Amino acid sequence: SDYAEQLKAEIRTLLQQKNAVLVAHYYTDPVIQALAEETGGCISDSLEMARFGRDAEQKTLLVAGVKFMGETAKILSPEKTVIMPTLEATCSLDLGCPVEQFSAFCDAHPDHTVVVYANTSAAVKARADWVVTSSIALEIVEHLDSQGKKIIWGPDRHLGAYIQKETGAEMLMWDGECIVHDEFSAQALEKAKHLHPDAAVLVHPESPASVVEMADAVGSTSQLIKAATELPNNKFIVATDKGIFYKMQQLAPNKEFIEAPTAGNGATCKSCAHCPWMAMNGLEAMRDALLDHDGREVFVNDDLRQRALVPLDRMLGFAA
Ligand code: CIZ
Numbered sequence: 063s064d065y066a067e068q069l070k071a072e073i074r075t076l077l078q079q080k081n082a083v084l085v086a087h088y089y090t091d092p093v094i095q096a097l098a099e100e101t102g103g104c105i106s107d108s109l110e111m112a113r114f115g116r117d118a119e120q121k122t123l124l125v126a127g128v129k130f131m132g133e134t135a136k137i138l139s140p141e142k143t144v145i146m147p148t149l150e151a152t153c154s155l156d157l158g159c160p161v162e163q164f165s166a167f168c169d170a171h172p173d174h175t176v177v178v179y180a181n182t183s184a185a186v187k188a189r190a191d192w193v194v195t196s197s198i199a200l201e202i203v204e205h206l207d208s209q210g211k212k213i214i215w216g217p218d219r220h221l222g223a224y225i226q227k228e229t230g231a232e233m234l235m236w237d238g239e240c241i242v243h244d245e246f247s248a249q250a251l252e253k254a255k256h257l258h259p260d261a262a263v264l265v266h267p268e269s270p271a272s273v274v275e276m277a278d279a280v281g282s283t284s285q286l287i288k289a290a291t292e293l294p295n296n297k298f299i300v301a302t303d304k305g306i307f308y309k310m311q312q313l314a315p316n317k318e319f320i321e322a323p324t325a326g327n328g329a330t331c332k333s334c335a336h337c338p339w340m341a342m343n344g345l346e347a348m349r350d351a352l353l354d355h356d357g358r359e360v361f362v363n364d365d366l367r368q369r370a371l372v373p374l375d376r377m378l379g380f381a382a
């Protein structure tokens with residue numbers, strides 16, 4: 063619409079004026095992803111977002127995603143100003159892992175190495191030995207297991223179960239889940255496969271094990287995008303947030319991407335394959351954040367920041 067075009071023009075100008083860069087997640091609105099690409103920002107998964115923000119020359123990072131992504135950016139770049147379209151965009155994994163309870167769980171098993179998913183608060187990261195994202199979790203747990211370490215894993219139980227199955231590592235699980243991926247249904251997927259017998263099934267490991275078992279490729283967002291370009295199929299059923307279709311379609315314009323079905327329908331599912339918190343990122347809020355940081359700037363207490371940096375740097379060092 064005209065209004066969207068006007069907002070985009072304002073954002074382009076403001077990014078330049080404020081020496082800011084747009085760092086967007088694959089699950090945000092395609093309009094935002096396209097704008098990030100066009101303005102020299104990035105579209106990526108949470109690991110790449112963290113790296114990109116840390117290495118960016120600009121003084122201000124406009125992070126379109128959810129709260130933990132803004133916090134991670136601030137932890138890695140305390141000298142930068144980190145703003146978000148809204149500070150209300152959270153994540154069911156972060157919400158389901160309050161630091162008091164999680165710390166008590168860790169305290170009860172002091173002989174375990176604490177590995178937490180990036181989708182957590184700065185306080186939970188500060189309690190951890192390692193932070194991981196889905197694109198590197200498997201390698202890091204494999205590494206720890208080879209050293210004979212017993213692991214506390216939090217907060218996504220589906221991703222944890224998948225990693226445990228793949229690595230055979232000894233893992234104690236926190237009981238959390240992503241409301242988007244938890245809703246994919248093996249039964250409904252079975253029907254979709256009958257309708258599209260030539261389609262390959264791509265699944266993010268935050269999905270239930272019964273869905274993961276049906277996958278032709280399992281992996282993080284960036285790994286699924288890679289699979290969509292590399293597998294010979296012309297059709298894909300995709301079990302992750304539908305925001306990812308933007309990049310898949312761009313890299314494989316002649317292929318067809320179909321949403322994996324959720325257990326509920328439009329009336330009953332909580333997310334229907336699109337994260338409600340990612341959806342809170344909009345053009346107007348981005349423009350407003352660039353105009354006035356007040357209430358949209360991310361701050362992390364310095365003591366917490368320094369403690370959370372240790373396991374984050376461990377991950378980035380491992381990934382390097
Ligand atoms: O589900 C998420 O929020 C993901 C996939 C985050 C990430 O690692 O990019």
Ligand code: SF4
Nearest residue numbers: 153154240241242337
């Ligand atoms: Fe959290 Fe799931 Fe939304 Fe990602 S998609 S931010 S894991 S609720």
